[in-house]
Amino acid sequence: MTTIPDRLKVSPFFSFYLIQAIQIGVGILGFQRVLTKAVGNDAWMSIILGGIGVHVIIWMMYQILNKQNGDITDVHRVLFGKWIGSGFSILLIIYFCLLTITILRSYIEVVQVWMFPGIRISLFSLVILIIVFYIVNGGLRTVTGMAVLGVVLPAYLLFSLFYPLKYAFFENLLPIFDHSMIDILKSTKDVSLSVLGFETLLFYYPFFKEPKKSQKWAHLGSASTIFIYLLVMIISIAYFSEEQLIRNIWATLTMLKIVQLPFVERIEYVAISSWLFVILPNLCLAMWSASRGAKRVFKKKQRSLLVVLLLLVCAGSCVLKTREQIEMISDFTAEIGFYFIFGYIPFLFLFSSIFYRMKGRKSA
């Protein structure tokens, strides 16, 4: 287990920002559509259920990491040996790169559709990725700083949710339980997809000064994310009729089209621009985790690995041209992410529990 020097570590309460910053991303701009398709006006219940699921997973991750007192590459090496363990870690790195591509490309798509149709994807990706390089290069402390900014700065956008309330018909929430409990449970999958990314915790866990103390804050961060999702979902259900909500790809942004302020004609342009602050910590955390993992596996300098990974991401982002392709890659990433979080982590949790119990028995 490598020890991390104290000057590179962050205080435990920053896990609040680290978790929340990555859970809120492009997903919140349009997560309503899939959920409404599945369970209509009961979608808010699946958010609560999905949120509980996420909390359980966070708890499991802490259990795994607490026993190891290292990051996921250590866990893999100890549990599966050097070769198989490294294999798993590499899969994880690829997954984080995919996640970065999805986030970056989805954001550029929003900018394309809503603001500048003529934007050049390659240039825009490159400019953003240069910023990402600059931040990740500063180490986890800089990334954490970005995460704090990413949570605090765009927080004012929550106030814009008051405007749709004028046109909200809360009777749309009735009747409760219009869909069966099984449907609601099934759709919790779609919820977990939109909060993907918090598994970066597996990499930055050893960077906390007192890792065990950060758990409380991680749960709080996740709870606040779920609360924001719940708020947006309930307002969307009330503001749109069901069919309308299913038709809108970015329902949250469409909702902002109703806002009218004396000094700015259309708030969604401001929102999309500020959204870069939400996207940046997402990209930085995912890329930091990927490069950190690569460093641990390949034992090379993190900076050069980061450059390689960023170039891969940039290429990946430029390849995707149409809405269908973007949707395909994000569905694919989401699918992998879902099975990783709700399949692999519980498996790892059980496996490591059994492993340490056996080991404890042997040494006793």
Next chain:
Amino acid sequence: MRKVIFLLISIMFLTGCVEQKIIDDINIMSAVGYDARDDGEVKGTIVIPVYKADKSISNESFMSVAKVSKEINRQSQMKSADPLENGGIEVVLFGKELAERGVYEITDTFERDAAIGSRLYMAVVDGKADEVLEKNLGNLGTGAYLNTLFEHNMRHRELPRSNLHLFMYSYYSKVKDSFLPYVKLTGNKVKIIGIALFKGDKAVDYLNDSDMFFFKALMENFRNGAYTFKVGEDYVTTYNITTKRKYEIEDPLTQPKVKLRVKLEAHIREYSGETLDPKVIDLAGKSLEEQINKRSEELLKRFQDKGIDPIGIGVLAKTQTRNFDPEKWNETYPNATFEVSSKVLITETGVIE
């Protein structure tokens, strides 16, 4: 040195990425109108405000004929000196004939276009939309005039709220129908003469001015409004009307019974008779109650006969039924019976006793 070069390269990347739109060099569309033509095509009229050097504002309009509305924009671009931008559209007018033929194709483009706000006002014109838009209306430009006309009438008067978002909301909800203001060109002004009721995207019925008050009372809670009615031989004008309404529905699936209770508070501003004593006030309240009950029931029956549901009785039924089937509801809706009861409270009678 490396850093400086890096910075310079970044700056080079950051310039000239996208098309610039400088406000002095574009024509901002403020209102558009669409009319049906006999050959199935649509005639579009686009109005832009022209700001003159003496600070007065006049209008310029472009007319084009095409199959779809974006093609109208393209045709008009070919006539416009500066590029036309559609982000500033505030009002859309439909000619009566087009409204009866269906407006979905046009409203869908507006909803789809990211540049266009959801607050866009839409209205149906008695006659042709281009006749209205050709005129120079108001002193702030036709678009701004129409925009403020609808805004204050919806906020403080008897016109129920409607805009692009609410229109699409009702259009897509299977249990509610939409409506739009119905206007007419009278001289150099546009007058709101009633409500155009839609079934799907087609206008099927028109309410006149005197029904508007009751229609709004059915639709939403009043915060301000005025109504004049007859008490015996004299006329009473009430203003500052605030209403609260409550709907209840029984047996929504078999024999729906819709109960509506309206609570109305108002001030009396004008009385054409001799003295405004408590007896008259009491009588005025009673007579207003009767009128609300009668006219509202008439309206509800009228909607039922036309097979439309602008109030959202279907929404009411839906909130009480799991696995709601809109088609079944359409079969039971004609069987619904209505019962309106109201309570009027005259709170003030002006500054003179």
